[in-house]
Amino acid sequence: MTTMTDPALSPRSSGPAPLAAATGVGLRRWLASSLTQHDHFSAYFEPLIQLFLPHWSTAGWRARVLEVRTELEDVYSLVLRPAKGWAGFQAGQYVEISAEQDGRRVSRIFSISSSPAYFARTGLIELTIRVQDQGRITPWLRQHFAGGGLVTLSAAQGDFIASEGSAPLLLIAGGSGITPFRSLLQQLQRQGSARPVQLLYFARHAQHFLFREEFDRLLLDMPQFSLILLNNEDHGFISAEHIREYCPDFSARDIMICGPTPMIQAARAVLSELAVDPAQIRFEYFGAAPIDMQRANASDTLVAFKRSAINADVAAEPAQTLLDVAEQAGLKPVSGCRIGVCHQCICKKESGVVFNTKTGTYSDTGSEDIQLCISVAASDLILDL
Amino acid sequence: MTTSIPSAETLLSFEQEINAIRDETLSKVGQADADYIRRVIRFQRGLDLSSRLVIVLGFIHPLFWVAGVLMLALAKILDNMEIGHNVMHGQYDWMNDPHINSRNFEWDIVGDGDSWKRYHNHEHHTYTNIIGKDRDYGYGLLRLSDDIPWRKKNLWQFFTYLNLSLLFQWGVAYHELAAERIFFGKRRKESHLPISRSELKSAFFSKIGKQVFKDYIFWPLLCFPVFWSVLLGNLCANLIRNLWTSTIIFCGHFTEDAQTFSEEECKNETRGQWYYRQILGSSNLEGARWFHILTGHLSCQIEHHLFPDIPARHYPAMAQKVEQVCKTHGIPYNTGSFAHQYLTVVKRVLRYSFPDKAGQEPLTNH
Numbered sequence A: 001m002t003t004m005t006d007p008a009l010s011p012r013s014s015g016p017a018p019l020a021a022a023t024g025v026g027l028r029r030w031l032a033s034s035l036t037q038h039d040h041f042s043a044y045f046e047p048l049i050q051l052f053l054p055h056w057s058t059a060g061w062r063a064r065v066l067e068v069r070t071e072l073e074d075v076y077s078l079v080l081r082p083a084k085g086w087a088g089f090q091a092g093q094y095v096e097i098s099a100e101q102d103g104r105r106v107s108r109i110f111s112i113s114s115s116p117a118y119f120a121r122t123g124l125i126e127l128t129i130r131v132q133d134q135g136r137i138t139p140w141l142r143q144h145f146a147g148g149g150l151v152t153l154s155a156a157q158g159d160f161i162a163s164e165g166s167a168p169l170l171l172i173a174g175g176s177g178i179t180p181f182r183s184l185l186q187q188l189q190r191q192g193s194a195r196p197v198q199l200l201y202f203a204r205h206a207q208h209f210l211f212r213e214e215f216d217r218l219l220l221d222m223p224q225f226s227l228i229l230l231n232n233e234d235h236g237f238i239s240a241e242h243i244r245e246y247c248p249d250f251s252a253r254d255i256m257i258c259g260p261t262p263m264i265q266a267a268r269a270v271l272s273e274l275a276v277d278p279a280q281i282r283f284e285y286f287g288a289a290p291i292d293m294q295r296a297n298a299s300d301t302l303v304a305f306k307r308s309a310i311n312a313d314v315a316a317e318p319a320q321t322l323l324d325v326a327e328q329a330g331l332k333p334v335s336g337c338r339i340g341v342c343h344q345c346i347c348k349k350e351s352g353v354v355f356n357t358k359t360g361t362y363s364d365t366g367s368e369d370i371q372l373c374i375s376v377a378a379s380d381l382i383l384d385l
Numbered sequence B: 001m002t003t004s005i006p007s008a009e010t011l012l013s014f015e016q017e018i019n020a021i022r023d024e025t026l027s028k029v030g031q032a033d034a035d036y037i038r039r040v041i042r043f044q045r046g047l048d049l050s051s052r053l054v055i056v057l058g059f060i061h062p063l064f065w066v067a068g069v070l071m072l073a074l075a076k077i078l079d080n081m082e083i084g085h086n087v088m089h090g091q092y093d094w095m096n097d098p099h100i101n102s103r104n105f106e107w108d109i110v111g112d113g114d115s116w117k118r119y120h121n122h123e124h125h126t127y128t129n130i131i132g133k134d135r136d137y138g139y140g141l142l143r144l145s146d147d148i149p150w151r152k153k154n155l156w157q158f159f160t161y162l163n164l165s166l167l168f169q170w171g172v173a174y175h176e177l178a179a180e181r182i183f184f185g186k187r188r189k190e191s192h193l194p195i196s197r198s199e200l201k202s203a204f205f206s207k208i209g210k211q212v213f214k215d216y217i218f219w220p221l222l223c224f225p226v227f228w229s230v231l232l233g234n235l236c237a238n239l240i241r242n243l244w245t246s247t248i249i250f251c252g253h254f255t256e257d258a259q260t261f262s263e264e265e266c267k268n269e270t271r272g273q274w275y276y277r278q279i280l281g282s283s284n285l286e287g288a289r290w291f292h293i294l295t296g297h298l299s300c301q302i303e304h305h306l307f308p309d310i311p312a313r314h315y316p317a318m319a320q321k322v323e324q325v326c327k328t329h330g331i332p333y334n335t336g337s338f339a340h341q342y343l344t345v346v347k348r349v350l351r352y353s354f355p356d357k358a359g360q361e362p363l364t365n366h
Helices: A017-036 A041-052 A117-124 A138-144 A175-190 A212-221 A240-246 A260-271 A324-329 B009-025 B032-058 B062-088 B115-124 B150-165 B169-176 B181-185 B197-222 B224-253 B271-278 B289-296 B298-304 B313-326 B338-351
Strands: A061-072 A075-082 A092-102 A104-113 A125-132 A149-151 A169-174 A199-203 A225-231 A255-259 A281-287 A301-305 A311-314 A346-351 A354-356 A368-371 A375-377 A379-385 B285-287 B335-337
Touching: A017 B197, A041 B032, A075 A149, A092 A138, A104 A125, A104 A175, A117 A175, A125 A138, A169 A175, A169 A260, A169 A379, A169 B271, A175 A199, A175 A212, A175 A255, A199 A240, A199 B032, A240 A260, A255 A260, A260 A281, A301 A324, A301 B062, A301 B150, A301 B285, A311 A324, A324 A375, A324 A379, A354 B062, B009 B271, B009 B313, B032 B062, B032 B224, B062 B115, B062 B224, B062 B289, B115 B169, B115 B197, B150 B169, B150 B338, B169 B224, B197 B224, B224 B285, B224 B298, B224 B338, B271 B298, B285 B298, B285 B338, B289 B298, B289 B313, B298 B313, B335 B338
Parallel strands: A169 A199, A169 A255, A199 A225, A255 A281, A301 A379, B285 B335
Antiparallel strands: A061 A075, A061 A149, A075 A125, A092 A104, A092 A149, A301 A311, A346 A368, A346 A379, A354 A375
């Protein structure tokens, strides 16, 4: 890990692949599918490689869970050591972690809450996770990996990254939306940056603020950093007053917002009311962005067909299968028996809950394959169709 | 040959009891199933690779060649039956694994997986043994029921059957493509197929190209000094696999007592009637655990047709319960030893080689 360069300094973009390389890839794929019936040789060898490296996967990198650290009663941090080859990240990016729960691969997306500098020094990253009420995965991860274990980690993704240069920053966090900002603040401290940072941190109650002691230390260490804690009980929801009062020079700052969906929407509305240039604002939702569409009735669900860029409003009654919904929206997904037998209409659900009419069960909220002909939307959905 | 359907009450209680067996098994599906299929895949991959090496060792002693061919045939049988067939039925889709799922899996056989899923999973499993709808019934080559008019070519259909068995993978590839329709058929104005004829054709030839390249060009060339011995070995392994899969599949639907249905009978059928038809149109083979695994658990064809997407390793245990439920509802349950069931297949192929004689009792008991 010592050879790790600071990813913040190494741009990862590359130009379009030259034609020769593209043909090489095509040939290799053809060879792999001819000889192994898999698109990549690694997929064919995966079960054999797993004999020596348990949990090795073509879908990502192995990462060892070293510690599950309690932050608050319902918030914990996973301390992970990604395997060699994992390319690092920039402050503000997120990863998908997958683990096997009773034979089933489950995955969730979390922002990395530690800094790239910390990763460069120790080879470790941290994910800070709130236990979701009635969640299937977040409570399980905490309990299952208490004694360590292996998970699969995706490459770091996302563009919720502080602007280049040294323009002053205004960070607005809601609840566990603080995690990418912790990464950013640690990084600025490590780099000895003199960039002015104002953090407005909203939480439901005074006891719900994360990383209090760490931030106190940062305040001592970084004179250009200031922090305002605003709990909803005493201060109410985010308002223009808060911004004007606690960050009067907001219009001169680059603004970053992270938190639950309603909080982000409220913050953006407030900033627009304050006539802030939208180009100054960056924001990131937890999980999927809300579907941009008005519902006809409050009980309707919204289904976004991502590839076709079509949204559909689905009435709760009468219950409709997603195959019908897709076809009514003018799509022509591959389908066959329409009774859940032939598995041709399988489609990737990126987020949301579906009800399976054949087994009578509800799905997980994360990404997984579903059969359109026997699935009914039980929440807003994003489908890869 | 058609049958009279039991009363609505009988079918309803039958449906509920079959559903109960399904729910009970579904609640048990989990880690053990994931571990099992991974273990089988791991074993299959090891066997596939090592068999290639052992075939080459045939230049030391011919017995190596024989052993290598048998190993490769076994690897292909496991890949096609216990792994490919079951994975492509979606039995392991719940694992959410990027490779072990019905959308991405491709098998070591000339038939393209997507075309197979389109026809087999849809037509055969939905319209099992409905004459005119289930194109897998006799594969358009054999007359296996008096619902199909006799033609002169049926006289030598036993030899057609033997040929089909030996070349089964080619027959299936051609058949599942509905090649008669694609290559020679009339073009329908409004095709219900989600992909075009040219895409179908290109999938068909592309898969054939890949398979021929692997078994008859790449591996023989790689072991150049023993080119012919490797090529012959691969050919033999493919033939053994063909013979085995075709024999098991014929035992599943074309035994003496397996029944057929008309389209009329199956209109607006309830789940219970659907279950009932699946049971009457299928037959089971009894045997040891290794035998079930080698057949991809198609030895439990009845359970496979009732529960096509439940991990097949549960079928033998479910079979005992299904047989019991059939008994209490007076529904025939066709099971027997491999030898016995196969003998009745041969009888059936021979029996329908000849035109019906007036007044002759049909073979099937009602």
